[in-house]
Amino acid sequence: MPPSTDDSTASAPDGSGDTVASPRPLNIVLVGFMATGKTTIGRILSKKLGFQFVDCDHEIEKQQGMKITEIFKTQGEEAFRQMETDFLQSLASQSKLIISTGGGVVGRQPNREILPTLGYVVWLHTKKQVIFDRVMSNSNRPLVQTEDPMGTIKALLKVRKPLYKEVADIQIKTHKLTFDETAEGIIDTACYFFSKQQAECNPICEVSQGGGKGE
Numbered sequence: 375m376p377p378s379t380d381d382s383t384a385s386a387p388d389g390s391g392d393t394v395a396s397p398r399p400l401n402i403v404l405v406g407f408m409a410t411g412k413t414t415i416g417r418i419l420s421k422k423l424g425f426q427f428v429d430c431d432h433e434i435e436k437q438q439g440m441k442i443t444e445i446f447k448t449q450g451e452e453a454f455r456q457m458e459t460d461f462l463q464s465l466a467s468q469s470k471l472i473i474s475t476g477g478g479v480v481g482r483q484p485n486r487e488i489l490p491t492l493g494y495v496v497w498l499h500t501k502k503q504v505i506f507d508r509v510m511s512n513s514n515r516p517l518v519q520t521e522d523p524m525g526t527i528k529a530l531l532k533v534r535k536p537l538y539k540e541v542a543d544i545q546i547k548t549h550k551l552t553f554d555e556t557a558e559g560i561i562d563t564a565c566y567f568f569s570k571q572q573a574e575c576n577p578i579c580e581v582s583q584g585g586g587k588g589e
């Protein structure tokens with residue numbers, strides 16, 4: 375059963391009737407185009423933080439007993455997209471996870487609603503040419519097995535960039551960063567995000583930060 379958008383909001387405590395977002399669970403969710411490092415950085419974050427690493431593609435491959443390329447070939451992209459949605463839904467109410475998604479997960483509206491409810495969402499991004507060089511080095515990404523892979527990358531990026539932006543709390547351009555710098559940057563900003571969230575969820579903190587109406 376998909377989580378309804380109502381589950382992720384609550385009435386504002388000031389009685390205004392406004393809705394406020396529910397606190398995010400303590401997870402880090404990596405989104406971004408193919409080969410931007412979601413799986414690699416996810417593993418590093420998992421080791422550094424001691425959080426469980428969950429790679430959506432790998433989990434789907436395990437469930438189906440076949441590689442992504444094979445799933446696309448035998449069941450089609452739409453079936454794979456449904457598996458992605460089902461898998462994201464299965465993560466609701468879990469915490470201390472590093473969730474690496476597949477690059478196309480943002481294509482579906484229900485996924486874009488679920489992603490921010492799963493945790494702090496980080497958009498990894500890099501240059502087209504870097505993406506091209508990386509995806510050309512292996513054949514496990516069916517969507518770029520075309521006659522004009524650079525054209526395909528450009529077309530997909532055009533559609534997807536606004537969607538990554540829609541779901542992400544932060545964008546990190548990784549081409550000048552080492553793996554470690556990227557991971558540390560994510561940890562620092564996630565720390566800030568979750569401590570700010572904790573303060574905002576605590577009315578006493580809010581008053582002490584100047585949010586009270588008394589003075």
Ligand SMILES: Nc1ncnc2c1ncn2[C@@H]1O[C@H](COP(=O)(O)OP(=O)(O)O)[C@@H](O)[C@H]1O
Nearest residue numbers: 407408409410411412413414415508548552553
């Ligand atoms: N920042 C980076 N610098 C150098 N190589 C990278 C970087 N990020 C990813 N790679 C390499 O690119 C390839 C694809 O990375 P991967 O983590 O599988 O990306 P994604 O999960 O986003 O598709 C891997 O070989 C990985 O080592």
Ligand SMILES: O=C(O)C1=C[C@@H](OP(=O)(O)O)[C@@H](O)[C@H](O)C1
Nearest residue numbers: 407408409431476477478515516
């Ligand atoms: O961009 C996409 O649509 C896809 C990206 C892949 O994951 P990575 O982003 O980890 O390569 C994988 O989910 C599948 O090949 C489809």
Ligand SMILES: [Mg+2]
Nearest residue numbers: 412413431475
């Ligand atoms: Mg990956």
